[in-house]
Each structure stands twice: as structure tokens, then as C-alpha cells.
Amino acid sequence: MQPNQRLVSLDAFRGFIMLLMVSSGFGLVQIAKANPDSSAWQQVAYQVSHVSWQGCALWDLIQPAFMFMVGVAVPLSMLKRKQEGQGFLGRFAHALFRAVILILLGVLLSTHTNDGQTNWIFTNVLAQIGLGYIFLYVIAGLGWEYCAAAIVILLVGDWYWFFQHPVPGAGFDFSAIGATPDDLIEGRFSHWSKHLNAAADFDRWLLNLFPRAQVFLSNSGGYTTLNFIPALATMLMGAVTGEKLMRSQKTAGQKAAALLIAGIVCLLIGTVLGIVAVPIIKRIWTPSWVMFSGGWVLIFLSAFYWLVEVAGQRKLVFPLVVVGMNSIFIYLMHSLAAGWIRDTLKSHLGPDFFSGFWAPVLERCGVLAVLWLLCFWLYRQRAFLRV
DSSP states (O other): TTTOOOOOHHHHHHHHHHHHHTTGGGGHHHHHHTTTOOOOHHHHHHSSOOSSSOOGGGGGGGGHHHHHHHHHHHHHHHHHHHHOOOOOOHHHHHHHHHHHHHHHHHHHHHOOGGGGGOOOOOOOOHHHHHHHHHHHHHHHHHHHHHHHHHHHHHHHHHHHHHTTTTOTTTTOOGGGTTOGGGSOOOOOGHHHHHTTSSHHHHHHHGGSOOOOOOOOOOOOOOOOGHHHHHHHHHHHHHHHHIIIIITTOOHHHHHHHHHHHHHHHHHHHHHHHHHTTTBBTTTTTHHHHHHHHHHHHHHHHHHHHHIIIIITTTTTTTTEEEEEEEEHHHHHHHHHHHHHHHHHHHHHHOOOGGSSSHHHHHHHHHHHHHHHHHHHHHHHOOOOOOO
């Protein structure tokens, strides 16, 4: 493909992921809560929710898919900038600027009006991308072989760092660090327990260096700042895909098949690692999670690549492309204005419109429709928010 030619399948896949992200589960979790005796609704709710610690649901694949696609785009963007005559320092400065902006946006979205001050926390997806972006850009610029080597080093190093961290012993005061005895995983996987792992201890040091109203003890979901290090491996997997496969001379059909095969292999590796070496945990981005989630992302990407680049169904995915080309905009709008959009819809359509069994679905799909229309309007204006 030419460097100035957009990969429509990537835009469509990004749009699909962003629509899932801003849909708030389509209100299906709320319906499941109202029908606790329905096993079918409980299964649906599981897939549109994040698992509490170990395991994986569909919703857990949203962030790795987004980060993987950031990696895919980097070699393509880098080639375009090179051919436009931009030197290394110019490209590096752009990457550094983008990283800082993403981190600050992540902090902004993590700070709420009732906080009273900036909430310096870096677990938001934009902050996580920003923390790893400059490393991604430098390593990707060295070639796919360096990316592959870095993935191995990152995953082995992350495993060892967690493994050597001591686990709580008898008489340990769990409440002192915002944990409970139930957070401790029994057996050989105890090093990856919620709130009781190496990365959580690091945050109790790092985040308390910033001005805070209260001492930071733990993130309620178990997320940590240093997730960006193994998440960098996820982005590097995307960079390898963009460099080695998307820019190759293979036919579109061969590329779709290669994506599918690579996905299956990564999925198997992640499953085996999750059984014998390290649990599959998205919230601390374990090495097994990197491979397991990366496998699913590659499989999904192969499906979109086949649909668009092989079968030629560009019109079919157009609604997704509209969102995928303004992914930062829709993410920010949902984070900052979803509540206002919901309340405005209720004011204009009347409270009865959002009542009954399907009320949660109608409410969230209404917000989603408004966000899509805004993206469509921007698409028609050829206006795209980029960092």
C-alpha cells in the first residue's frame, strides 16, 4: 500500500472498537441487573462488563484493540513523514509532543469537579498510550526485528519483576494498603494479586509524590501506572503488524490469512502462559494477557481486513469509518458530555421515551446516536481531531 493511502479496514476496526467503548454496554448490564434470574441476560452482561480480576470478556478487549491499532499506525505514519521530507528530530519532536498531550488528556479525564484539585493518576487509556508512545516510536523506527525483541524482553522482565515481589505473610495488615484478605490469590499466582503486587506498591510511592487531598493507597479496580510497560508490548505487536505485514507485497487475501494465523498462534501462547506461568489479568496487563488479547485483536482485525480489502465491502463499514477517523473526538465527547447529552435528550423527548423494559438500551443508544451524528458532521466537513 502507498504511504498516503488510508487503510480503510483499520479505520473501520477502530470505529467498531470506539463505538463499543462509548456505548456504555448498550444498557444491557442494567437490564441484566433487573432480571437476576435470567441466565441468558447474565451471560450477556458478563460480555459487556469488565471481569473483576482474572479472565476475559469482550469488553476487556476494547483497550488492547485500541492500543494495538496505535502501534499499527506508527510505521505507516513514520513512512509518510519520511517521504514528506521530515527529519528524525522533527518526527521525534512530534512524537514527544503527542505523548505529553495524551498524558495530560488522560489526567484531565481522570479529574472530576468534586476532586477540588488535579487528580494525578495515569491509568486512563490515553495516559497509558502517552506514557509508552515515545518508546513505541523510537523502537518502531529501528525496524520490526527490534520490536519483536523488545516484546520478548518486556514480557519476560515484567514477569520476573512481579514474581520476585514478596507476598503478604502472616499477620499482614491488608487494610493499611486499601486491600482485603480476599484480594490475595492462593498458590503460585499470588504475586499477581489485586493491590498486593509490585506495580501497586510502586504506585503507593509514585502517586503520593503528587499533591493529593488524601494519601493514595490503591486503585479501586486494581489498575496501575506501570501497566504501560507491558502495554507497550501490545503496541509493539501492532507496530510489527504494520511494518512487516501491512507494508509487505503480499496480496490482500494473503495478509488476511496471515493475520488470522498469527492471531490463533498468539491466542494459544497466551492461553498456555495463563495456565503454567502467569494468570490472564487485564487490569495489570500480565504477559499472558498481552498474548491472549493480542491474539483476539489480530483475529478481529483479520475479519475486518478481509471484509474491506478482500471482499470490498467499503460501503458496509462506512458508519464505522466515520467514527474511526475521529476516534479521539468521540472518546473525549463521551467522557466529558455523555451525561449532558442524555439529560438533553430526556428534556426534548420526554421522560416517558426512556421508560419501560428497554429504557437503559434506549438511553445509551440515544447518546451513541448523537455522538455518531457529530462524527458524521465532522466527517462531512473533513475535520478530524488529531494529536
